[in-house]
Structure formats: structure tokens, C-alpha cells
Amino acid sequence: MTKHEMIIPTYDDMLAAHMRIAPHIRRTPVRVSQHLNELTGASLFFKCENFQEPGAFKVRGAANAVFGLTDDQAKQGVATHSSGNHASCLSYAAMLRGIPCNVVMPRTAPQAKKDTVRRYGGKITECEPSTSSREATFARVQSETGGDFVHPYNDPRVIAGQGTCAKELMEQTDGLDMVVAPIGGGGMISGTCLTLATLAPDCQVIAAEPEQADDAYRSFKAGHIIADDAPKTIADGLLVPLKDLTWHFVSNHVSEIYTASDADIIDAMKLIWKHLRIVMEPSSAVPLAIILKNPEAFRGKRIGLIVTGGNVDLDRLPWLA
Template sequence: MKDMAPDYIPTLDDVIAAHERIKPHIHRTPVLTSSYFNQLTGAELFFKCENFQKAGAFKVRGACNAVFGLTDEQAARGVATHSSGNHALSLSYAAGRRGIPCHVVMPRTAPQAKKDAVIGYGGQITECEPSTTSREAVFAEVQARTGAEFVHPYNDPRVVAGQGTCSRELNEQVEGLDAVIAPVGGGGMISGTCLTLSNIAPHVEIYAAEPEQADDAYRSFKAGHIIADDAPDTVADGLKVPLKDLTWHFVRNHVTDILTASEDEIVDAMKLTWARMKIVMEPSCAVPLATILKNPEVFRGKRVGVIVTGGNVDLDKLPWFKN
């Protein structure tokens, strides 16, 4: 199957405009360091902590850019999306700030903490089965019923431009970065990172990190075309969705390499970060650190930005506690 070309590819000007648009609604998140992890990896790691972001995840950036970029006529119909969690609650947050409805399709298996957050921000949930096929079919019904503006979790130029503001901040906060690594699922954050850094710091290597059990981006990268899994099973619930045309454009053209980690390696990295840095990160966010620990030779001697994408964890179901 031939990969489709995206209709519109956002530019650095879109990222700059997004940053101005969303500044009243987001945090400029801190960058933390850890001498322990530096010693363990042989690299200088700089953790961009989007787990401290509004709504607990980087996805607020893209969601706010999309919501506050709508005309009044578009906004009156509300917004709608499908998401396993962080985009759902981020879009609900943004819609709440603008005072418009938000309709969300979520897998029934999504973490309860994320469902509770969506409801808390005023979002209306319709559940689906945990597969891309079910998600898209149920969403089509919801959108037809509501007429709401679709804000895709990642395959949307407005969302990618918003996510690009994260690495723009990181580049301002840390001088002399050699590399940046972020998780990849659908590819919104990694695309925003590629968009920004390829323009303002083109020498910086960009790595994507992915679970071995949901490694469609890795296989796509090696094959040269999108390979989509329908329902992968991984503890990293935010990374189960496949690349789409827009995000594949950025991955194909700007990512240096994609590295993978096993389920045990992801959980170990998550637990180690909680213990050593005293920060709450969700499993999806532990994948970059897991791949650094697994491949220290790739990063040794380098100054590496690590994007910690979110901290929305179901505290009653921590992955190191076996049921």
C-alpha cells in the first residue's frame, strides 16, 4: 500500500504562532538532571518534565493550539477525538478553558485515572474496544451525531505545531544539546520535535523510543513505509497507536534512529526514575530512559534531552505490583 502524502505540513512559523497562542494555558515545564543517571549512562541527561504540565501531559500543548485556533463558529459545535488517555484529557482541559463541549472516544481498557480526568475537565466519554478499528468506527458515529470539530490525537498539523513548542523550550533551557529522545506511538511529540529542531538546531540527533511489543514505528522506519498494528499489547498504553501520514513524514525525514525496550526494561526504568528522581512518570514516558540504559554506547559522552511526556498514572495499578 502506498503511503499517502499529508495535506499540510506545519512550519516553524506555525510552532512560534502556537507558542504565543497557548502560553496563557500551559506551563513552561522545568528541566531536571540526575547525577545518578549521568553516571549510569555515561551521558549528560536533561529531563524535560512534561509530567508537570497542565493536565499532566505534553498533549495539552497541541490540544490548546487546536482549540484556541478555532473560529467562534467552529468552536460552538465543540470538539471531538479518540484517545487512550492523555490527548482525551488534554482536549477536555482545553475545551473547558474555552467553554465548549468535548466528546471523547476512549478504549474501555484505558486507565481509570485518565477517564476520571476527562470527566473532571468536563469531557463526555464514549467507550470502544481496545483496537484502532473499533476506535475509529465508534468515533465516526460520535462525530456524525455531534458535528464537532475533529482534533486528531497526533495526525493534525495544529497538534504537531503545538507539540513542537516543547522542544523549542528545551532548546532554550539547555545549551549545546547533541541529541533529543522522545517516545513514539502515533508520533505527535516526535514530529513536533523534528519540526522544531530541524529548523533551529539541525545538528541535534533525534531518537524515538518504542516498546518492543508495539514496535510498528521501528518496523516502519526499517521498511521505509508505514506498517500499522491494530491492537498491540504493552504496559506503555500511550504508545499503542500507529503512525499516520503526517507523523510518518517527520519520522522518515528527520529521525536518526528508533530504539526499542522490553516490558521489563520499561517498568524497571519507570521504577528507577520514581526512586532516584522522585518524579511520577507513566510507563510510556519511561521508554526513552529504558532505551538509553539499554544502548549506552549510542549516548555516551553526549548531552541528551529526554522528553518526559506525562505523569498520569493509575496509582492502584502500578506495573511493578503483579496482580
């Protein structure tokens, strides 16, 4: 596969992905907090993808791509560009299979994320923190290495892999009214739509986005993709724009997109650290932030929240900045 643009993954692709990646990922726990339930008036179920070994749900899609390669394809390794967690997770999956991984990362990515990529044997080439610089640098790196391009989200193998998270979440809970996930490029949201459209068609999929990188919200309202170059928000995992495949799922299956300010995101992050006692990223706090900001839309509901990742720089916590 070299052109994935309009190969739309199916429910069966997601089931096959789950079989393929199960030996390599964790079935992460679902955590609850009586206190957060009282605070929101809802029943919240937090799916802890920050507990994956490399610290993010993206190991699901990455492992599906890496372990789906033929032996011949695998020899060239894999390559990608990523604002962080996809890079770590693809490096981790490539290390498990014993193949090379080249990644292009913005030079401004958190040091913790660069360290993780290198610990897993990934080779980093730095670019400027903009979509345009990232894509240009990547084209050069890929032509030099010949690795299979595993896009961080606009790839049917990746979306099918991310969809396995919602499958586990439904198996681990006794029915949900909705699932809320952060939206950046839309990989997790697309996988969630893919899975729930068949497995739980009455369960709404809600996307949560930083106000300061609200291109998905504006795209959703406009009816076509709107992309920003170099947005700035504390939620550094959500800077990238939708692409055609993820737009397909967002435009057809997402019920609503809500946004939250960076201040709201930091408050929600601290609440989760304090009451769930888990270490997770600002990006992963956007779902709770939008629930706290729009209580009337969520009160009384049973809600799954995807805690997408937990790779933060512990020396630079946002509420201490």
C-alpha cells in the same frame, strides 16, 4: 480546516502556536539527576511534561487546536479519539475555552485517565481496545455531535503545538546532542523534528518505542507505514500507529528508532521515580530504557528526554503487579 492530511506544519506555525498557547500551558521544568548521569555516562535533561496541569505534553497540541478555532467553529466544540492523555488534554483545553468536548476511549483505558477526562467536563464514549473499533465508534460520535475533529497526532495544529516542547527544552539547556522521545502515533516526535530541523539542525532526534508495539520501528526499517491492530504493552500511551503526517516527519528527520522490552521499561520507570522523584507513566520511561540498553550509542552525549506524561493509576504500579 476539515482535511489536514497533507498540510505540513512549518516552523512559523510552531512559533505561532507557542504564542497562542503560552497563557494556557506551563513552561515545564527540566530536571537532572547526578545519579542517573553516572549510571548512563551521559548528561540527561528530563523535560517534565508530566507537570502540565492535565499531566501530559498533549495539552500543547490540544490548546493550539482549541484556541485556534474561530468563535463560530468553537460553538460546535471539539471531538477526538485517544488512548488517554490526548482525551484529558483536549477536554482541559475545551474547558478553558468553555466549549464542549466529546471523546472516544478504549474501555480498557486506565481508570485514572477516564476520571481526568470527566473532571475536565469531557464526555466519554467507550470503544473496544483496537484501532478499528476506535475509528468506527468515533465516526458515529462525530457525525452526531459535529465537533471539530482534533486528531491525537495526525493534525498539523497538534504537531505544531507539540513542537513547542522542544523549543522550550532548547531554551532551557545549553546545547544538546540529541533529543529522545517516545513514539506511538508520532505527534511528539514530529513536533520535535519540526522544531529542531530549524532551531538546532545538528541535534539528532531519536525515537524510543516498546518492543511489544514496534510498528514505528518496523515502518522506519521498511520505508513505509506498517500498522498493528491492538498491540499490548505496559506503555499504554504508545499503542497507536503512525499516520501520513507523522510518517512524513519520522521518515525524513528521525535519526534512529530503538526499542525496549516491557521489563526494561518498568525498570527505567522505577529508576526515574526513585532518583528524579517524579510520577510519570511507563510510556515516558522508554527513552531512558533504550539509553540504558544501548549505552555505547549515548555515552558522553548531552541528551534531552521528553517525560511525556504522568497520569498513572497509583493503585496499580507495574513493578508491584
